[in-house]
Amino acid sequence: MADIRLKNSKTRRVEPLEPTVTPGKVSMYLCGPTVYDRAHIGNARSAVVFDQLYRLLCNEYGADNVTFVRNFTDVDDKINARAVETGRPIADITAETAQWYLDDMAALGVLEPNHMPRATAYIGEMVTLIEDLIARDMAYARDGHVLFRVRAYEAYGKLSGRSVDDMIAGARVEVAPYKEDPMDFVLWKPSADDIPGWPSPWGRGRPGWHIECSAMSHAILGEEFDIHGGGADLLFPHHENEVAQSCAAGHAFARIWMHNEMLQVEGKKMSKSLGNFFTVRDLLDQGVPGEVIRFVMLSTHYSKPMDWTEKKVAEAEKTLRKWYAQASRALDNDTAYVGVENALADDLNTPQAIAEIHQLSHAHDVPKLRASLRIFGFLDNGIPSWAEPDGTDMSEFTRRLSNLRNRAMHDKDFSKVDALKQTLLEAGVEVRMSKAGVELLPGPNFDRTKLEDL
Ligand SMILES: [Zn+2]
Known part of the structure; x- marks a missing residue:
């Protein structure tokens, strides 16, 4: 067994993977797609990279000893907007898009993870985690919102290597009347009647994006797990906020953080306006x-x-x-x-x-x-x-059949010729034999696998 070493974004060092949470078993969480549109090739990079890591882990530890979770974010304002644009029910959009994602990723050889939780199935766990954070004074409720109190969590910024003051200077932080501090981020927000919402101690509402991954990884993998992955674009604020929420609730959370870098097209950032934006499905088509x-x-x-x-x-x-x-x-x-x-x-x-x-x-x-x-x-x-290497190349079988026929004409025993001819026919090959020679024509139902034992 090779010793696996991985670059940990948290320590910025390459470290040995030592699964000590449960010895001999590895657990991994990957932030999955928000399901409102086809995956573009940038999205696919993350799925393919972590699929390759998953395959390596299965190869080294045995598939039964690896637990891989990749979520679907099926509650999001982009999804709500898509429903308004198209007039279609949200549930139809998310179900259809999730299936597109699975089909497209399967075409890239991406194996299905062991668990693919949908955020909307874990609202109860999210509410419980938020209540816990409020009880610990790490979060507060105001006007139907619940906010994470960033300055109460000392290690904030450690994962992404930023200080809170730098973040304030450079960040697009939203000032809002219900925030104690502009850096505080949303754990829960109120929903108008026409968009998805769930009952909660703070009124009808829906979760913020970051809390989903903290709640789902906790529910499935527990308070501590080995690897958390995602694209480098998620490092801040998404992953920084995941760490803050989970660790402020007393969880040890992910031991190793891994981030895949971004993808460009012909040296340029992929964008719809540059006309170099394409989805996995576009390429397959x-x-x-x-x-x-x-x-x-x-x-x-x-x-x-x-x-x-x-x-x-x-x-x-x-x-x-x-x-x-x-x-x-x-x-x-x-x-x-x-x-x-x-x-x-x-x-x-x-x-x-x-x-x-x-x-x-x-x-x-x-x-x-x-x-x-x-x-x-x-x-x-x-x-x-x-x-398929020359999938319809019949030269080898043509040669064999002619040789058998020449011998049979001499021996007057055609049994081997008939047997080969029969196998070829069963594989969907038309067999023409004349004085001029042997001709083999693979038909529309030609199945080369039936010739493999010859
Ligand atoms: Zn996430």
């Missing part, structure tokens, strides 16, 4: 295979900004075609390759792991190459059809 998207995402280390380029897409496709062709010559095996595992264990160094696979490819070490592609999630459903 354009015919870019999910495996290629995953490869491009993982070819940059998660802690570095990544640039999405057409050139990288073309190169990734070429590389994967070659690797799949090689891997098709090996059987599934457990030949773990220590070079790839060590690279992944070293703070999820995916570009180094990919370099190691290139070496295996150059050396034609197909069993190790195949095993390594499996660790990367590239073989979950076998070799994808787009990368």
Whole structure:
């Protein structure tokens, strides 16, 4: 077993992962999507990076010993706005968008986490946590709102490395009459009759965004867990606020914080106005295979900004075609390759792991190459059809059938010819035999897997 080391945003150091909360078991929480629209490729980077970490953890600790939670934020003002725009019920929008997310991520080889809690199913836990914070004087209720008292929590700013005064100087803090201090942030807010709301000790209302993750991680993983992940854009204020809420309630919370850096497109920030904004679904619809998207995402280390380029897409496709062709010559095996595992264990160094696979490819070490592609999630459903090496190439079977036929004409025993012909027919191949030779034509129902045992 490789020793996994991860860069902890909290200490800014690479530290050994030592799951001591429950020895031998690892728990991880990842901030998931707010479900009102298709995931763009920037959103997908976080899902793919932490999927790769999840796969590494399962590989090292055994899948039964890893608990991975990724939430759906299904109560949010952006969702409410989308419902007003479209005239559709909120529940329809969130259910549809959550399913889109799962489908799109599955196309990128992202495994479903063990738990996918929806915020609206944990309102009771959020109210309990907020009441606890009020009881500890870390929060206060005013005019239907509940606010977290930032200055009462001394360690505020430690995770993101900011001081409260710096934050006030540079931040877009909202001054409001119900706030004691402009830095205080919302735990609960009142809901007008036409938007979602739940009964609470402070009147009908809905939770602030940050409290969701504190309440759901606590409910599912407990007061302390091993890894908390998310995009670097969530470090402040979202994660800083999660820490404040959970730790002020007396929870030890996450031991290691990990943040993936952002994604650009052709060197520019992705934005709708620049016309370089696209969703995962856009790419899939354009015919870019999910495996290629995953490869491009993982070819940059998660802690570095990544640039999405057409050139990288073309190169990734070429590389994967070659690797799949090689891997098709090996059987599934457990030949773990220590070079790839060590690279992944070293703070999820995916570009180094990919370099190691290139070496295996150059050396034609197909069993190790195949095993390594499996660790990367590239073989979950076998070799994808787009990368089938010459999927309809019949030259090998044509040659075999002609040789058998030539021998049979001599021996007057056609049983082997008939057997091969029968298997080809069952695989959906039309067999034409004439004096001129043998011709094999794969039909629309051609299934190459039926020829694998030949
Ligand atoms: Zn979160």
